[in-house]
Amino acid sequence: MMATSVTAKTLRELIDETRLLIGDASDVSNTWSEDDVISAVNYAIQIYCKLTNCNYKEEVRTLDNSGKTSLPVNDYLMLERCKYNGKVLLSTSKQEEEIKNPEWETKSGTPLRWLVYDGTAIKVTPYPTSNLNITLGYIKHPLLLKNTTDTVDSSIPLPHHIYLKYAAASWLFMIDGDKQDFEQSVLFMQLFNQYIGIPMPQQRKAE
Numbered sequence: 001m002m003a004t005s006v007t008a009k010t011l012r013e014l015i016d017e018t019r020l021l022i023g024d025a026s027d028v029s030n031t032w033s034e035d036d037v038i039s040a041v042n043y044a045i046q047i048y049c050k051l052t053n054c055n056y057k058e059e060v061r062t063l064d065n066s067g068k069t070s071l072p073v074n075d076y077l078m079l080e081r082c083k084y085n086g087k088v089l090l091s092t093s094k095q096e097e098e099i100k101n102p103e104w105e106t107k108s109g110t111p112l113r114w115l116v117y118d119g120t121a122i123k124v125t126p127y128p129t130s131n132l133n134i135t136l137g138y139i140k141h142p143l144l145l146k147n148t149t150d151t152v153d154s155s156i157p158l159p160h161h162i163y164l165k166y167a168a169a170s171w172l173f174m175i176d177g178d179k180q181d182f183e184q185s186v187l188f189m190q191l192f193n194q195y196i197g198i199p200m201p202q203q204r205k206a207e
Helices: 011-022 034-052 094-100 158-176 179-196 201-206
Strands: 056-062 068-070 076-084 113-116 121-125 133-140
Touching: 011 034, 011 158, 034 076, 034 133, 034 158, 034 179, 056 068, 076 121, 094 113, 158 179
Parallel strands: none
Antiparallel strands: 056 133, 068 121, 076 133, 113 121
């Protein structure tokens, strides 16, 4: 049984643990640079947040008179949902709406769908003319590690810090390129999912 972490892992610890896992010591490495491993560790932190929703947040936003509101541009990793009057709206796109109705942008009524309108805003359609509040649900962007003394984002439970090296290893093998490396990447990601309690695809289907 693996020992659990009692303090937050530092970037230095995760770099060393990842290199040890993949057998690529920094003093003799000719495969992955230090920057590669730092990118891999930050990938692991982000994928953990995406898979577990550990830092899911909801914010009430006020729409303008065309049904738009700004995104938390520097703060979100992934948009999850949009709710109006407690009802979860369907996700859509500009292209889908154009096909259904070329005049969709000027249609008012009770919101049914939402979309990312551009890089800074979302829009609901139809747009309401009263009760302009929506609830935006998103995965908050975790703090990324830059300095070797930086520690893992506090939203990730301490006992799971020791598993981040598996996702980091998966990323490193994924960028390396050949079939054997791809298979190694898949294996490490499967281990990562297993250790953090994410069901495998076949298990999800069975459920």
